[in-house]
Amino acid sequence: MSLDQDTIRRIARLARLGVDESENETYARSLSDIFAFVEQLNAVDTTGIEPMAHPLDARQRLRPDEVTESNQRDKFQKIAPRVEAGLYLVPRVIE
Amino acid sequence: MHQKSLSELAAGLRAGEFTSEALTRHFLDRIERFDGELNSVVTVTADAALEAAREADRRIAAGDAGPLTGIPFLHKDIFCTDGVRTSCGSRMLDNFEAPYDATVTEKLRQAGAVMLGKTNMDEFAMGSSNETSFYGPVKNPWDTGRVPGGSSGGSAAAVAARLAPLATGTDTGGSIRQPAALCGITGIKPTYGRVSRYGMIAFASSLDQGGPFATSAADAALLLEAMSGFDPRDSTSIDRPVEDYSAALEQDLDGLVIGLPKEFFDDGLDARVRAVIDAAIEEYRRLGATVKEISLPNSGLSVPVYYVVAPAECSSNLSRMDGVRFGHRCEDPKDLDDLYTRSRGEGFGAEVKRRIMIGTYALSAGYYDAYYLKAQQIRRLIRDDFVKAFEEVDVIMGPTSPTTAFRLGEKSDDPVTMYLSDIYTIAVNLAGLPGMSIPAGLVDGLPVGLQLIGDYFAEGRLLNIAHQYQKVTDWHTRCPAGYE
Numbered sequence: 001m002s003l004d005q006d007t008i009r010r011i012a013r014l015a016r017l018g019v020d021e022s023e024n025e026t027y028a029r030s031l032s033d034i035f036a037f038v039e040q041l042n043a044v045d046t047t048g049i050e051p052m053a054h055p056l057d058a059r060q061r062l063r064p065d066e067v068t069e070s071n072q073r074d075k076f077q078k079i080a081p082r083v084e085a086g087l088y089l090v091p092r093v094i095e
Numbered sequence: 096m097h098q099k100s101l102s103e104l105a106a107g108l109r110a111g112e113f114t115s116e117a118l119t120r121h122f123l124d125r126i127e128r129f130d131g132e133l134n135s136v137v138t139v140t141a142d143a144a145l146e147a148a149r150e151a152d153r154r155i156a157a158g159d160a161g162p163l164t165g166i167p168f169l170h171k172d173i174f175c176t177d178g179v180r181t182s183c184g185s186r187m188l189d190n191f192e193a194p195y196d197a198t199v200t201e202k203l204r205q206a207g208a209v210m211l212g213k214t215n216m217d218e219f220a221m222g223s224s225n226e227t228s229f230y231g232p233v234k235n236p237w238d239t240g241r242v243p244g245g246s247s248g249g250s251a252a253a254v255a256a257r258l259a260p261l262a263t264g265t266d267t268g269g270s271i272r273q274p275a276a277l278c279g280i281t282g283i284k285p286t287y288g289r290v291s292r293y294g295m296i297a298f299a300s301s302l303d304q305g306g307p308f309a310t311s312a313a314d315a316a317l318l319l320e321a322m323s324g325f326d327p328r329d330s331t332s333i334d335r336p337v338e339d340y341s342a343a344l345e346q347d348l349d350g351l352v353i354g355l356p357k358e359f360f361d362d363g364l365d366a367r368v369r370a371v372i373d374a375a376i377e378e379y380r381r382l383g384a385t386v387k388e389i390s391l392p393n394s395g396l397s398v399p400v401y402y403v404v405a406p407a408e409c410s411s412n413l414s415r416m417d418g419v420r421f422g423h424r425c426e427d428p429k430d431l432d433d434l435y436t437r438s439r440g441e442g443f444g445a446e447v448k449r450r451i452m453i454g455t456y457a458l459s460a461g462y463y464d465a466y467y468l469k470a471q472q473i474r475r476l477i478r479d480d481f482v483k484a485f486e487e488v489d490v491i492m493g494p495t496s497p498t499t500a501f502r503l504g505e506k507s508d509d510p511v512t513m514y515l516s517d518i519y520t521i522a523v524n525l526a527g528l529p530g531m532s533i534p535a536g537l538v539d540g541l542p543v544g545l546q547l548i549g550d551y552f553a554e555g556r557l558l559n560i561a562h563q564y565q566k567v568t569d570w571h572t573r574c575p576a577g578y579e
Contacts, residue, residue, distance in 0.1 A: 008452070015410060015455040016432070017448055018440020027452065030510050034453055037511050038399045041469055044476070051471035052478060054301065055287050055527020056551065060330055075194045081424035088419050091430050
């Protein structure tokens with residue numbers, strides 16, 4: 001299993017992760033090593049085995065559809081990088 | 096005061112021998128004195144600690160004190176603390192003051208425990224050596240040229256150096272047990288679902304579990320009891336009453352059946368670490384236990400399974416760090432895409448980026464079945480091995496880590512070698528079982544941890560088994576030179 005630098009660029013793009021061009025080769029090498037190591041899983045016959053999502057096979061609980069939280073917008077927006085009039089600011093997306 | 100057990104400290108507080116304020120000052124002074132070198136604490140909350148201590152003193156005087164009232168502790172910087180920076184060891188959250196308390200934070204506050212500050216950790220808990228922290232590596236107090244283990248390295252080093260009697264940690268692949276072993280202290284990761292994950296910054300949600308560090312099992316029992324319990328705000332929390340862990344400690348071990356998995360004693364285990372583990376098992380025989388060899392045939396696959404499941408879940412969890420609502424935001428983004436990409440590129444360190452990319456690739460179109468689904472199937476096989484083993488034995492024992500603490504920088508360039516340092520701990524997270532590490536000896540002056548693995552919700556039994564060993568041995572009382 002070998003990942004080339006183009007694959008690293010593609011994954012980084014999918015993850016919206018800024019990766020410096022100069023680091024692509026290092027990441028390509030270490031990810032290739034890791035996926036080569038993971039390859040041993042292919043040797044295991046898992047026909048008919050149910051994938052395990054929770055150790056105790058617990059199911060998601062449902063709760064009554066009631067309001068339990070109070071409005072804390074000001075508190076949450078106090079830690080935001082840029083807000084104005086109760087709105088989170090991002091660069092313009094619609095011209 | 097820093098060599099006293101929790102029950103001695105609580106008795107001293109109640110008898111008026113010293114106040115919580117004095118106790119808190121004592122530990123704050125130790126942090127001030129020793130932590131410049133160790134780097135185990137990233138935020139000291141001295142004023143809030145002294146205020147909480149005075150409040151605890153009022154509660155004690157009013158006769159309204161529990162076992163942790165007035166007792167100082169350090170909190171891993173992964174647990175949200177209202178109004179206090181919660182950095183998770185990352186530049187991304189260097190400016191993040193949590194707007195609310197994690198359930199564990201809230202429970203410890205209500206118990207009257209006094210938070211001294213927040214501990215250093217691997218960035219977003221991704222690491223086995225505490226070298227991936229934005230705030231620099233933590234040093235092991237037994238040898239400051241060596242790592243304390245990770246990811247809860249700051250908590251483990253601080254308790255080992257007696258900078259606090261207790262600390263919290265989290266364990267996704269061994270992050271409580273491995274640093275406990277490398278720092279010569281006691282740590283327990285409970286059953287998945289026992290301690291609430293609400294407000295505990297998520298790394299791999301199906302594996303993450305909080306737990307305590309202390310010098311002894313008796314002390315860890317008190318902190319675990321305070322941290323545990325059903326929480327409707329955590330959708331994977333288990334609705335089941337919490338045992339009185341302290342009451343379970345004194346049961347004798349006559350007739351206990353210990354399983355030794357042959358896979359945990361293979362060539363990868365350092366011979367001198369093995370000798371320490373063998374001696375600990377001998378001690379248990381003298382306490383009335385019998386020993387049985389068992390096999391966990393799929394456990395050898397746990398590291399590759401983990402390095403699919405954990406990065407896949409982390410790549411999804413960490414997508415919330417986008418530079419919009421909280422955390423690091425790049426300067427002058429030219430468009431929304433640039434805002435996301437550069438904020439994340441600047442905010443995350445190399446190991447976190449690596450894991451996000453592993454996970455993104457494993458979950459990408461065409462690969463999901465081959466990696467994530469396959470890993471989740473093998474995960475079930477790994478769990479079923481344990482379920483079968485617990486039909487024959489009461490507890491499983493073995494080494495926590497294949498070696499003692501390694502040197503700073505020794506493994507940081509080779510991720511696969513670093514990942515293999517968690518080879519004995521990861522299977523326990525994949526199965527969701529409780530696991531514990533207790534100090535069992537020294538090799539060349541460095542601590543060795545004995546790992547105890549229990550059946551689901553057998554935390555009380557594990558603490559009991561650990562406590563009985565600590566009653567007849569003194570490894571847990573050993574303190575690194577210079578910190579006595």
